[in-house]
Amino acid sequence: MRAARLDPKGTSERVIGLALLVLLALGPVFFNDYWVNTILTQMFIFGIAAASLIFLSAYGGMTSLAQTALMGISAYLVGNMVTRGGAGGETKGLTLGWDPTLALVLALAITTAIGVIFGLVAARSLGIYFLMLTLTYGVVANYFFGQVTEFGGFSPIAGINRYTPGFVGDIVGHPDKLYYIGLGASLAVYGAIRYLVRTPFGLSLQGVRDDPVRMSSLGYNVPLHRALAFGFASFIAAVSGILLVWWDGQIAPGNIGLAATIELLVIAVIGGLARIEGAWLGAFAFIVINNYVRDVELPVIGGSFNTIIGLVFLVIVIVSPDGLMGLWDRLWRSLGRRGGGTPEAASVTRQAAPEASSP
Amino acid sequence: MKVAGQLGRFARGVSERLRFWDIRLLPKLAAAALVLFAILYVLVIAEPPPEIGFGNWRTTTFGSATDDPGSFLLILLDALTFAGLLFIVASGFSLIFGLMRVVNMAHGSFYLLAGYIAYEVQQKMTGQGGFAIAGVDVSTWEWVFPVLIAAAIVSAIGLVVQQLLLRWNQGQDLRQALLTIAVSVIVADQVIAHFPRQGAVQVGGGNAVSLTWPGWTERRIDLQVWNVDYSLARLVMLALGVSVGIALWLWLYRTRTGKVIRAGVDDPQMTSALGINIQKTFAIAFAIGAALAALGAAVGTSQGNVASGQDAQWLLNALVVVIVGGMGSLLGAAAGALLYALVLTFSAAYLPITSNNCCSQYSIVLTFVLIALVLAFRPQGLFGRAG
Numbered sequence: 001m002r003a004a005r006l007d008p009k010g011t012s013e014r015v016i017g018l019a020l021l022v023l024l025a026l027g028p029v030f031f032n033d034y035w036v037n038t039i040l041t042q043m044f045i046f047g048i049a050a051a052s053l054i055f056l057s058a059y060g061g062m063t064s065l066a067q068t069a070l071m072g073i074s075a076y077l078v079g080n081m082v083t084r085g086g087a088g089g090e091t092k093g094l095t096l097g098w099d100p101t102l103a104l105v106l107a108l109a110i111t112t113a114i115g116v117i118f119g120l121v122a123a124r125s126l127g128i129y130f131l132m133l134t135l136t137y138g139v140v141a142n143y144f145f146g147q148v149t150e151f152g153g154f155s156p157i158a159g160i161n162r163y164t165p166g167f168v169g170d171i172v173g174h175p176d177k178l179y180y181i182g183l184g185a186s187l188a189v190y191g192a193i194r195y196l197v198r199t200p201f202g203l204s205l206q207g208v209r210d211d212p213v214r215m216s217s218l219g220y221n222v223p224l225h226r227a228l229a230f231g232f233a234s235f236i237a238a239v240s241g242i243l244l245v246w247w248d249g250q251i252a253p254g255n256i257g258l259a260a261t262i263e264l265l266v267i268a269v270i271g272g273l274a275r276i277e278g279a280w281l282g283a284f285a286f287i288v289i290n291n292y293v294r295d296v297e298l299p300v301i302g303g304s305f306n307t308i309i310g311l312v313f314l315v316i317v318i319v320s321p322d323g324l325m326g327l328w329d330r331l332w333r334s335l336g337r338r339g340g341g342t343p344e345a346a347s348v349t350r351q352a353a354p355e356a357s358s359p
Numbered sequence: 360m361k362v363a364g365q366l367g368r369f370a371r372g373v374s375e376r377l378r379f380w381d382i383r384l385l386p387k388l389a390a391a392a393l394v395l396f397a398i399l400y401v402l403v404i405a406e407p408p409p410e411i412g413f414g415n416w417r418t419t420t421f422g423s424a425t426d427d428p429g430s431f432l433l434i435l436l437d438a439l440t441f442a443g444l445l446f447i448v449a450s451g452f453s454l455i456f457g458l459m460r461v462v463n464m465a466h467g468s469f470y471l472l473a474g475y476i477a478y479e480v481q482q483k484m485t486g487q488g489g490f491a492i493a494g495v496d497v498s499t500w501e502w503v504f505p506v507l508i509a510a511a512i513v514s515a516i517g518l519v520v521q522q523l524l525l526r527w528n529q530g531q532d533l534r535q536a537l538l539t540i541a542v543s544v545i546v547a548d549q550v551i552a553h554f555p556r557q558g559a560v561q562v563g564g565g566n567a568v569s570l571t572w573p574g575w576t577e578r579r580i581d582l583q584v585w586n587v588d589y590s591l592a593r594l595v596m597l598a599l600g601v602s603v604g605i606a607l608w609l610w611l612y613r614t615r616t617g618k619v620i621r622a623g624v625d626d627p628q629m630t631s632a633l634g635i636n637i638q639k640t641f642a643i644a645f646a647i648g649a650a651l652a653a654l655g656a657a658v659g660t661s662q663g664n665v666a667s668g669q670d671a672q673w674l675l676n677a678l679v680v681v682i683v684g685g686m687g688s689l690l691g692a693a694a695g696a697l698l699y700a701l702v703l704t705f706s707a708a709y710l711p712i713t714s715n716n717c718c719s720q721y722s723i724v725l726t727f728v729l730i731a732l733v734l735a736f737r738p739q740g741l742f743g744r745a746g
Contacts, residue, residue, distance in 0.1 A: 131462065135674075136682065137727070139675040139678075140726055140727050258670075269537060306545075307548045310545035310548065313537075313540070313541040314538065314542070318524075321531075321534050
């Protein structure tokens with residue numbers, strides 16, 4: 001255990017975290033329906049997806065652009081398995097009409113398995129190669145679902161959220177339910193990641209991140225560690241994919257295109273690639289900007305919301321490559337106190353240039 | 360692994376023979392068998408479709424190469440000429456990566472922008488005001504000049520991006536990739552906002568427009584074998600790809616700048632310690648890389664069209680080519696372009712047709728198979744250097 005000493009940063013983070021948790025738990029009391037059902041629920045969904053990206057980046061040293069695709073794969077699996085064809089049913093996809101609970105379990109399992117296969121192929125590629133390779137996974141998955149009409153084709157599979165497992169119940173009529181499911185899933189994912197990085201596997205994964213050659217000569221199976229970490233992150237992405245179809249009710253190739261892939265990366269980078277908490281912070285910031293700036297026409301240069309997001313992204317990467325959480329950490333560092341409490345994670349700058357870091 | 364370690368106890372000859380059947384050889388053998396099967400399938404196994412109904416796993420549109428050599432040759436030429444285009448675009452991407460370790464995620468956006476600029480300039484030159492241009496109305500100069508303008512503008516933008524965003528953070532490759540992603544988002548959005556400028560008669564819906572090849576390319580050449588005649592424009596595309604390859608090779612291996620660039624690839628610090636202005640070299644290489652995206656865009660836009668969303672397509676193309684071929688290697692870009700084009704073209708034409716909706720739509724999966732096969736044995740790509 002850590003020696004007892006004053007840890008104002010950790011304490012303040014815990015206090016803020018607890019306060020936010022209470023606020024969110026009583027969310028429907030404080031916020032109007034639009035905020036609860038649209039902004040905050042979306043924040044949970046994309047926060048979970050971004051957490052899978054940040055987990056890989058911070059603890060595995062792998063920045064993955066395949067998380068959106070994995071999200072989409074699990075969403076497509078659920079969509080194909082639960083919807084029913086026939087009169088009054090859906091027309092797109094396989095319309096298997098299976099039991100939603102079974103579909104949920106299968107979607108999580110299959111997506112995780114696909115993630116492990118993806119991970120095995122990419123496990124020996126490092127750093128920027130990994131980024132490129134996972135980007136090709138994402139784009140290939142996007143074209144796959146666009147071209148293969150059996151699984152949906154170009155237009156969306158709709159009405160998926162009409163078929164939810166019994167323990168979830170009707171989320172179309174009671175969107176508050178989805179809000180609390182999102183909150184619960186977010187807490188579970190956060191807890192699972194915080195737990196995993198303290199297990200022997202998590203520690204050796206961080207060893208692999210810092211010095212793969214040394215870990216390999218110590219007898220650790222480096223590619224296997226990477227592949228399993230990728231599988232775990234795929235599981236998390238699969239969870240968010242299922243929440244996404246429950247929230248949106250539909251899934252289309254556009255949901256997992258390059259633009260969506262980049263959006264998730266933007267969320268993770270705005271929040272901070274070095275700390276898990278950044279996932280939800282980034283998702284919140286992104287979705288609020290998205291909701292309130294969507295229809296703004298830019299003066300002079302023209303363009304839309306995407307230009308604004310691109311500029312915000314550019315500024316964040318230039319000013320604080322570790323995002324908002326990086327700014328927070330830096331604030332405490334400049335106060336002259338050393339924060340603690342979280343295991344050291346690799347930041348964007350350190351990850352790339354180990355010799356350039358100057359704390 | 361463990362079994363192999365214990366083999367030391369055997370006499371040397373025995374262990375050598377056992378090691379031949381090492382478990383680790385299995386994936387290699389499986390991969391070799393898969394590739395062999397694919398080649399045999401196209402050459403002999405496939406059968407033409409029956410008179411009525413659909414076929415079985417051996418049925419393809421044209422049958423095998425021995426059944427219909429003419430179609431086979433056409434498809435092979437399609438693959439080779441497409442490889443020419445792929446090479447032009449990917450070599451620029453590879454050049455930038457090879458020298459600066461910058462993954463230019465905005466390469467696809469540069470492609471998009473260049474396609475539209477070339478289109479606008481050609482429209483202005485021929486005074487068509489948005490209507491599609493017939494090939495006979497376009498002289499060679501009216502094709503070359505728009506391409507030069509597009510290349511100049513896009514390489515200038517590339518230069519600005521490199522000087523402003525990528526110069527001060529060399530070595531932080533993730534941060535640089537993120538910066539170029541930001542640029543790609545902005546450029547792609549600006550293209551949608553501003554192009555096409557004139558109320559264009561669009562081809563293919565959306566904001567798709569196309570450039571027109573010069574008139575003299577608009578004919579088919581009789582190849583004198585198997586009654587095949589082939590589009591001259593596509594052969595020009597291949598010729599452009601080969602010329603770009605030769606020009607790049609001469610530039611990199613026969614000029615002083617090329618020598619400096621290759622030295623910079625090997626060891627940038629040592630190169631600049633020798634008193635060489637490596638920053639200038641970086642800037643030149645980035646501008647040339649962007650110009651190659653522009654040239655590729657002009658060719659691709661002339662052959663097909665350009666539309667929003669193709670930035671993702673071409674970023675994927677460039678990525679696959681360099682991942683398969685190996686980063687920063689000219690030969691790798693050529694090999695990667697060739698392999699990728701062969702897989703894409705042949706899978707579209709030679710996947711079996713067993714029913715109305717099977718199976719050519721699965722061709723995209725073969726792209727992933729190609730990447731997985733290459734990376735399983737060479738994580739650095741075919742001609743990439745380790746590390």
